[in-house]
Structures are given as C-alpha cells and as structure tokens.
Amino acid sequence: MASMTAAEIQSIEERYPQVFRRPLYKRFSPLFLFAGILLYLVYVLWFFNLPQVLRESHWERLPLFLTQWISYDLQPEFRLDQPEITPKYPRFSALGENPNPDWVIKNPDGTYTILIDGPAKSVTFDKTQATITANGQTIPVLLTSGKPVVQGPVPDWVTAHDDEVVAKMGFVGEVRVTVDRVKVRKRFLGWANFVFDTRSPFFGKPAGEVISLIMSGPELKPGTSNLALAGDNIWNNAQWQHGDVWTKLLQTIVMAFLGTLLGGIVAFPLAFFAARNITPSGVLSQVLKRFFDFMRSVDMLIWALFFTRAFGPGPLAGSAAIFFTEVGTLGKTYSEALENIDDKPREGVLSTGANGLLVQRYGVMPEVIPVFISQTLYQWESNTRGATIIGAVGAGGIGLKLWEAMRTNSNWANVFYMVLLILLVVFIFDNISNFLRRRLSRTIHDYNRIQAQQG
Amino acid sequence: MTLSVTAPTPSGTTHEMADAWRRQTSLRRVYTVLGVGLLLAAMVASMWFADEANAGHFFDRLPHIFDFLSWLIPKDWNDVWRALFDVASPHDTGTQEFNFPLGRVYVWGDFYIPEYFELMLTTVNVALVSTVIGFVFAVPFSFIAARNLTPHPLLRLVVKRFMELLRAFPEIVIAGLFAAIVSIGPIAAMIAIGLHSIGALGKLFYEINENIDMRAEEGLRAVGANWFERVRFADLPQVLPNFMSYTLLRVEINVRASTIIGAVGGGGIGEELKLSISRGFGAKTLALVLLLFTTIFIIDQFSAWLRRKLVGEQAFLMST
Numbered sequence: 001m002a003s004m005t006a007a008e009i010q011s012i013e014e015r016y017p018q019v020f021r022r023p024l025y026k027r028f029s030p031l032f033l034f035a036g037i038l039l040y041l042v043y044v045l046w047f048f049n050l051p052q053v054l055r056e057s058h059w060e061r062l063p064l065f066l067t068q069w070i071s072y073d074l075q076p077e078f079r080l081d082q083p084e085i086t087p088k089y090p091r092f093s094a095l096g097e098n099p100n101p102d103w104v105i106k107n108p109d110g111t112y113t114i115l116i117d118g119p120a121k122s123v124t125f126d127k128t129q130a131t132i133t134a135n136g137q138t139i140p141v142l143l144t145s146g147k148p149v150v151q152g153p154v155p156d157w158v159t160a161h162d163d164e165v166v167a168k169m170g171f172v173g174e175v176r177v178t179v180d181r182v183k184v185r186k187r188f189l190g191w192a193n194f195v196f197d198t199r200s201p202f203f204g205k206p207a208g209e210v211i212s213l214i215m216s217g218p219e220l221k222p223g224t225s226n227l228a229l230a231g232d233n234i235w236n237n238a239q240w241q242h243g244d245v246w247t248k249l250l251q252t253i254v255m256a257f258l259g260t261l262l263g264g265i266v267a268f269p270l271a272f273f274a275a276r277n278i279t280p281s282g283v284l285s286q287v288l289k290r291f292f293d294f295m296r297s298v299d300m301l302i303w304a305l306f307f308t309r310a311f312g313p314g315p316l317a318g319s320a321a322i323f324f325t326e327v328g329t330l331g332k333t334y335s336e337a338l339e340n341i342d343d344k345p346r347e348g349v350l351s352t353g354a355n356g357l358l359v360q361r362y363g364v365m366p367e368v369i370p371v372f373i374s375q376t377l378y379q380w381e382s383n384t385r386g387a388t389i390i391g392a393v394g395a396g397g398i399g400l401k402l403w404e405a406m407r408t409n410s411n412w413a414n415v416f417y418m419v420l421l422i423l424l425v426v427f428i429f430d431n432i433s434n435f436l437r438r439r440l441s442r443t444i445h446d447y448n449r450i451q452a453q454q455g
Numbered sequence: 456m457t458l459s460v461t462a463p464t465p466s467g468t469t470h471e472m473a474d475a476w477r478r479q480t481s482l483r484r485v486y487t488v489l490g491v492g493l494l495l496a497a498m499v500a501s502m503w504f505a506d507e508a509n510a511g512h513f514f515d516r517l518p519h520i521f522d523f524l525s526w527l528i529p530k531d532w533n534d535v536w537r538a539l540f541d542v543a544s545p546h547d548t549g550t551q552e553f554n555f556p557l558g559r560v561y562v563w564g565d566f567y568i569p570e571y572f573e574l575m576l577t578t579v580n581v582a583l584v585s586t587v588i589g590f591v592f593a594v595p596f597s598f599i600a601a602r603n604l605t606p607h608p609l610l611r612l613v614v615k616r617f618m619e620l621l622r623a624f625p626e627i628v629i630a631g632l633f634a635a636i637v638s639i640g641p642i643a644a645m646i647a648i649g650l651h652s653i654g655a656l657g658k659l660f661y662e663i664n665e666n667i668d669m670r671a672e673e674g675l676r677a678v679g680a681n682w683f684e685r686v687r688f689a690d691l692p693q694v695l696p697n698f699m700s701y702t703l704l705r706v707e708i709n710v711r712a713s714t715i716i717g718a719v720g721g722g723g724i725g726e727e728l729k730l731s732i733s734r735g736f737g738a739k740t741l742a743l744v745l746l747l748f749t750t751i752f753i754i755d756q757f758s759a760w761l762r763r764k765l766v767g768e769q770a771f772l773m774s775t
Binding site: 037040041044047048053054056057058059062065247250251254255258261262294296297298299300302305306309312313314315316317318319385388389390392393396399402403406415419422423426427430 | 494498501502504505506508509510512513516523576577580583584587623624625626627628632634635637641642645711712714715716725728729732733744747748751752755
C-alpha cells in the first residue's frame, strides 16, 4: 500500500472536520461515561459497605450448600458410655424406623466398623480405642485418658481439639470422636426417598418388587388397591411433598396464563382508543396512555401485596396482580403496534363505505393480530418466570414454598427439586411460545411476500 | 401511467378459485373458532382452579373489595407527606404507625435523608449495579455467542447454554442462596439480579450481533486484525447504541425486580412496603406507593427519552 504524504493527510483532515475535529465533549464522552460509572461503583462500594460485608460473608458455605442440592447425609451416633454400644440414628432419618445399613458392621469381637467409603475410608472402634482409616493412613485414637488422644503424628485431614478429634474425609463424610461417643456423617449422592417415604409400606423395597406388588400382590392396606396406595404414598411423600409442589407449580402456571390472557382481553379494545391514528378523540388517547403508564408503574409487587390483602393469599391474588400490570404493558405495546400500521388497507376498506367497526375488523386487524399475539406470547413467557417471585410475597404458587424451603437452610435438595421443575416449565413454555411466534412471523413473512409479488 | 379496469368475466377457473378460497377460509374459520373455544375453556378452568386454591374466594370477597381499602385512607391526609419526609405527626401515640421521625438517616448535623428516600436509593442502587454487572459480562459473552463472530463454535455453545441457564434460573433461589452466604440484604439481591441480567442482556446482545453488517469486520480481517481488534473496531461501534438501549430497558426491569426481591428479604423499599401493607398502616403505605410509583415513572420516562435519542423509534419495537 502506498504511504501518504503529510499534505495528503492534512487535506483529508480538512475535508472531514466532522470526523477529525469533533468538539471536545463529544470526543471524550465515552471516557467521561466510563469514569462516571467507575465513580458510581466506588460510591456503591461505600453505600453498601461492600468490603466489610464481603469480609464477613461465609463463602465456605457455598460448596457445602451446592453439595446438599444433590446429596444427602446420614448421621448415626454411637454412645460409648452405655453398657453396650448401640447405633442411634436421628429421628426421621432417611433410613426409616428400623435402620440396619450394611455399612455399619458389628464385628464378632464387639467392636464396630463403619465403612464411610469402603474399607479405605472407615472407622473401627470400641470403648477404649478408635482407629480411623483414610487417605492410606491409619490413625489410632486412645479414649481411656479422659480425652481423645491421637497416637503418633496428626495428619492434616485430622484436627485434634481438646475434647474431640475430627477426621474430615472430603465429600463422603467425616468422623467425630469424643470420649463418650463416636459420631459419623456419611454422605450419599442423590435424593433420599424420592419416591416412597419411610412411612410407606413400599419403602425400601427394590423397584421390581414394588412393581410386582402393584400388579399382583396382596392388598397391603385392606380396601385400597396397591396401585392407589402407591399413588397416594408418592403424592403425599412427607419429605418431598410431590403433591403440594406440583399443585403449587400448576398455580404458578395458571397465574401467568390467566393474568396475561385477561390483560390481553382488556387491553385489546382499549388499545384502539389509545392509538393516535385510530382514536376518536385525542384527549381519550392521552388519558388511556397515562392509564397504561399508571398500571405499569404501580409495580406488580404493589398489586400483588394489595390483592393478597383483598383476596387472601393464593393464586387469585397473583393472577389479579399480573392482570393489572399486563393491562398496562399490553395496552402500551398494542397501541404502539396500532400506531405503526400501514394506513392503506384502512383507507381501502373505508372507501367501500364500511362503518367504523368494519374498518377496524377488515382494515386494521389482519395487520396487527399476529403482532398482538406475538407480544402477548412474549409477555406470557416472561410472566411465567415472574410469577415465581410474586408468589414469594404470598400471591400463591411455588414461590412461597421455595422461599420457605430456602429459609431453613437445610432443605437444599427440595429447593433444587423445585428449581428443576421451574426450569423445566420455563423451558417448555419458552419453546411453545417460540414455536407459535415463529409460525406467526412466518405468516407475516408470507403475507409480506405475497404483497410484494402482487406489487 | 394508465389505469385499465377490466370487468371480471366469470369462467370455470374463477369459479374454481372462488370455491377453493371459500374452502380454505371456512377451514380456517373452523380452526379459529376451535382455538378460541379451547382458550376460553382453559381460561374458565384456570379461573376455577385459581379460585379454589385461593384462601379467600372471588365472589365471597368481591362485596368487600373496597372494605380493605378503608384502612388505606388516612385519617389525616397530611400524614402522607409527613411519612414521606419523616416529619413528626400530631397523631403519634408511640405506635409504629406514626413513628415517622424514627427512621431519619442523619448525614450532617440536623440534615437528614428521610428513611423512605434512603430505602428507595438502596433499591435503585441495587438495580443500577446489577445492570452494570449484567452489561460488563454480557458484552464479551455476546460476541462469543454470536454465530458470525464467535472465536470457536464449541465455546459459543457453552456460553450460550450458560446464559440460558442464568436467564431461566429463578432469581429468588440465587437471592436465597447468597442470603445464606453474604447475609440477608441488598447484596444478595444485587448478585441475583446481576446474574439474571447477564443472561437476559447476553441473549438480546448476541441477537443484535448476529444481524450486523459484516463488511467492516471483513475489512479489518483483510488487514490482519485479530479477534479482539475486529470486535473492538468493527463490531462494537455498530452495536453499541442498541446495546445501550437494551441496557436502559434492563434498568427499568431491574428496578422492578429489585423491589420485588426486596420484599422477600432483599432489603430496600420492597421490604418496608410489604411490612406496611401487612400491618395496615395507611399513611405509610400511601407514602411508599407514591414514592415508588414516582421513581419508576421517572426512570421509565427518562430511559425512554434516552433510548429515543440513541436509536430512534425502533427502541420501542419488541425485542423478539
């Protein structure tokens, strides 16, 4: 490429002053914007007291919570100060009323062996000594001197406190040894008792046996068929509450559907009166547009709180809240779509002597209906996501259940179950709405193509 | 140009065409009626279901719908602005309903920010910061996820799925998770809304990116520019006005989201509003609603004005 002389460069500069000699504020405006945002972030750092909050936060809980989403643990306890060592399981443990897991072994010599991850990670103990095995090492802990004493060097996965020796074995669990008891926490991947809870007569039976019981077994509960009993047990599973969760999920879906549909039905006629080019009176148009703004700006939250007070908590309040917000949103988008239409079909219909209503029906509606439906579907989709949050303030649906499960900080597996269901619902509804909108846009596209062909 | 009008001469083919048209429209009419009927049936069933599941039923509560509004009407309308500006009320009897001056946030001597303005500021700050978070991450992600600009198709798939997950994941769960980590309050809300914004903005951004004019990009490629240089000098200038427009739209959405997350424990004005409504404090509720409504209205109008300046009327067309 030929290089330019200084004179040529200068002449280019003089010919395009709007590019090379822009006013100072324009040239540096991105920089100012950037500096402004940085300054704002510094201010926010101070406003939210961010450094201190982050210092005091418990990031070590994050992996713990996340593992709890997909796993559960069992915590048997062994009292050593009783005449005979017996395993004790917490009430309502995932093992049911008569726990006899194969990883708790009573040896012939009276000692107990707990396999936390096979024999490689295990603990064997009697009243005088506990032997912890993990990571290829075997650590004996003496219990006779009034406090637990680790024999030999203490590896880094064992912590020797004054009255307690803690051996952490990673994901699979941990062992805590004191003089009078041994506590084991063993973690399993998966969800415990997802199908049948511990009270169910089907609990603990392998899948094949359950199926054969349902097909041809004797009635486990006189008077009800085994199929009905199994269904009832699953639906009313005490730990997972499938029935309640699914009902609440349906409520959330219904809230979004009902709110959006009713909003569309009410906004549809109003939009014609609000559209500048169709309205019979400019004042009416302005009033309606301000009304739409009002409905939108009084947030969905405010509507939800008001209707929760008016109707009591439940999906009715949520539907009403979405309905009121949606009248505003859809009214606004509908009237904007109406203002962007091509006026020629209207004029054509009008020239045939059709009355006002017929002009709208045949001159306007064919053009806007696909756009209306597409926008309504879009809102429906976004309300399906939004209805979850609205529920948490009491407006019905799965939101409240989700929030309550989270607040206890112990039910993360249930939370994850609900999250998966919500994700599934959002995914399905996104695809339905996308599919319908694609079909619609194809209709619009075809229409435009035919129009173009005909000139 | 001459216009010639020829009278249609009825012939066999026109009759066939008319019949075909009639058949088509009658079939379509059947489908339309069927579709609308199904929709109405679903609506009625939904109404019945929602009514059954609700604590109070629609027709039982309808006559009393305005009863509940009676607590909302304050005895003294002046209490509304007193609540808004934390001025002592003559009705103060020591209850929480009229303890307006207690919430004052003193900044300098006797100068204070009224409590509700401080809370509103928290909510708006949460919305703004989460939008900044969303923007900062969504811009690079959107260039990776755009089919025409991606450095590697596999990377594109990963980033796209990741953004989809962020978008679909319920905000309330992220907020709840982080509430347990960084303590309940605005920071958890900020993280939740910020993560959601990354997904939401990223999707809109990469759809813009896929529609850009590729000639500038090809020009830079021809002179040997690498991926960053191409994105910076060829693609970003084209899409930045649209990006800004969508970001402003996101600010509007995030202010609402941060109010709602606030109501379930994220702090800010949402929490106060929820408490005030559930306890039936008329003056306080009206003051809060007034403040929230005005703020959202101002932000909406300002953002609409800015967007119109940035990209013209097309800012108001729907994104999808």
